[in-house]
Amino acid sequence: MRKIKVILYGVGAVGSLIAKFLLEKKGIEIAGAVDIAKDKVGKDLDEVLGIKRKLGLRISPSADKLLSEVKADIAIHTTSSYLKDTYPQIASLIKHGVKVISTCEELSYPFHTEPELAKKLDSLAKKHRTTVLGTGINPGFLMDTLVITLTAPCQKIEKIEAKRVMNAATRRLPFQKKIGAGLTVKEFRQKIESKQITGHVGLEQSVAMIADALAWKLDKITADSVEPVIARKTEESNDIHVKVGQAAGLRQKAKGIAKNKEVIALDFQAYIGAEEEYDAIAIKGVPNINQKVQPCVHGDLGTIAMVVNAIPKVVKAAPGLLTMKDLPVPSAALEDMRKYVSL
Ligand SMILES: NC(=O)c1ccc[n+]([C@@H]2O[C@H](COP(=O)([O-])OP(=O)(O)OC[C@H]3O[C@@H](n4cnc5c(N)ncnc54)[C@H](OP(=O)(O)O)[C@@H]3O)[C@@H](O)[C@H]2O)c1
Incomplete structure (x- = not known):
């Protein structure tokens, strides 16, 4: 069974911690990374992460460009908190048929503050037969x-x-x-x-x-x-x-x-x-x-785990915009990620 292919959209504080955690895990591989920060674009991902292992992945300024060159099952999106800002970023991932897990707080339950954008995102995800989830430690777990x-x-x-x-x-x-x-x-x-x-x-x-x-x-x-x-x-x-x-x-x-x-x-x-x-x-x-x-619960460690543990559940989920209450009971994915999902 092949590995789950992930791209990182956002390699800031949270995206970097997620990347390092993913590198420790079996059954999953990082296929690319996107960020617009001046100190990151065009640099090697390993250099930005500050690790010795050579990954051979250069940070791209554009998800469209990256996804026209590499295939991915899922994107881990960690750029900002408001759906108005993140909508075009997430839409560009959906259009490539990539599933999305995002730490955008408003996306954790967007139907109250951004009902129109939520509806558009749901239709777009269904059209491209892909799945979008907003999660994290809070919102995403502790207080909901x-x-x-x-x-x-x-x-x-x-x-x-x-x-x-x-x-x-x-x-x-x-x-x-x-x-x-x-x-x-x-x-x-x-x-x-x-x-x-x-x-x-x-x-x-x-x-x-x-x-x-x-x-x-x-x-x-x-x-x-x-x-x-x-x-x-x-x-x-x-x-x-x-x-x-x-x-x-x-x-x-x-x-x-x-x-x-x-x-x-x-x-x-x-x-x-x-x-x-x-x-x-x-x-x-x-x-x-x-x-x-x-x-x-430690917020940063918890967020990293919430996002990574959700990967197999989102890979297996039905198309559309989902929230944590729509997924099966949350749980840790400690073993080879392929054990939780068959690709
Ligand atoms: N739900 C939760 O429990 C939870 C937990 C933790 C974090 N979060 C949220 O997750 C987000 C990320 O947190 P963080 O601490 O990692 O923030 P951060 O350190 O500021 O990292 C965000 C990265 O994304 C980049 N970026 C911004 N807009 C972009 C775009 N349009 N395309 C590509 N890259 C873009 C930023 O570049 P620039 O620096 O140039 O803008 C930065 O490198 C925040 O909104 C945070 O509030 C949620």
């Missing part, structure tokens, strides 16, 4: 797929709460930057307002995915303003120094409201120096279900 899974033994549910608290000191630099770590409070608010930093993207998508899985009709989904978590003492990560009174990171909340009641409440906190780190889910119902994963 895992929550949905925990509702399985419930007869009735009144309310669902999920809270993630993490120490951002252990996360990749682009993540620390997008949560505003090390900015003054004024800079933090200005940069959030002008969208120079995004904060966490995906909470509304997680609320919408949970509601959809339960067939709950929400009156609305609300997202509170992104608030800085202010450092009470000096905090350090490898790359960022946070002074007392500066933003160490952020807190964001989103809610699902039905019949004037809050039925889903998500609370996300990521800041340098968080002492108690956890992922907690509380379902008020029959029976009540309370789960706390402590310390919280």
Whole structure:
């Protein structure tokens, strides 16, 4: 049986970690890579990854060009968070009949904020008989797929709460930057307002995915303003120094409201120096279900695994735009990847 052929679309912090993990795995091979960053285009992938093993793969600025030269079963897409930006990139992959797994947060459940683009993507994927999935650790697992899974033994549910608290000191630099770590409070608010930093993207998508899985009709989904978590003492990560009174990171909340009641409440906190780190889910119902994963799942390691473990499931999936709730129960793919799928 032949190996699964993968191309990387995006070789930034997450794409590079995924590439290195793929290189350790059996039954799968990297067939090419795309990125537009000036310091990456035209360079050898091994040089960009900082590894000694020669891969013989040059980073291309265009997926169209690459896919006219090499064949691939699936693309791992890791460029940006908003579907308006990533739509043309993902569409170009679909047109070559390549399946796509993307870490674009809005793609994890695009039907709420981008219904038109979601519809177009679904039709395009079906037309070209290919499959598209948005996933990652969050959105993609901790505050949606895992929550949905925990509702399985419930007869009735009144309310669902999920809270993630993490120490951002252990996360990749682009993540620390997008949560505003090390900015003054004024800079933090200005940069959030002008969208120079995004904060966490995906909470509304997680609320919408949970509601959809339960067939709950929400009156609305609300997202509170992104608030800085202010450092009470000096905090350090490898790359960022946070002074007392500066933003160490952020807190964001989103809610699902039905019949004037809050039925889903998500609370996300990521800041340098968080002492108690956890992922907690509380379902008020029959029976009540309370789960706390402590310390919280590491976001970068978890994202890499979520994406790679989804490969066999997406390779086998039906055509169209899918979300995590449409795939079989998520699980690790630890062995030779060919054991999970026959090509
Ligand atoms: N769902 C989740 O749990 C999850 C987890 C982790 C990350 N994410 C998301 O995944 C994305 C990637 O994260 P990251 O930390 O790896 O970001 P990053 O380090 O900024 O990497 C993104 C790479 O893609 C390149 N790129 C941007 N637009 C492109 C285009 N049109 N064509 C080709 N390449 C392009 C960037 O080049 P430039 O630098 O020149 O722009 C950069 O090299 C982010 O949106 C992040 O929020 C989601």
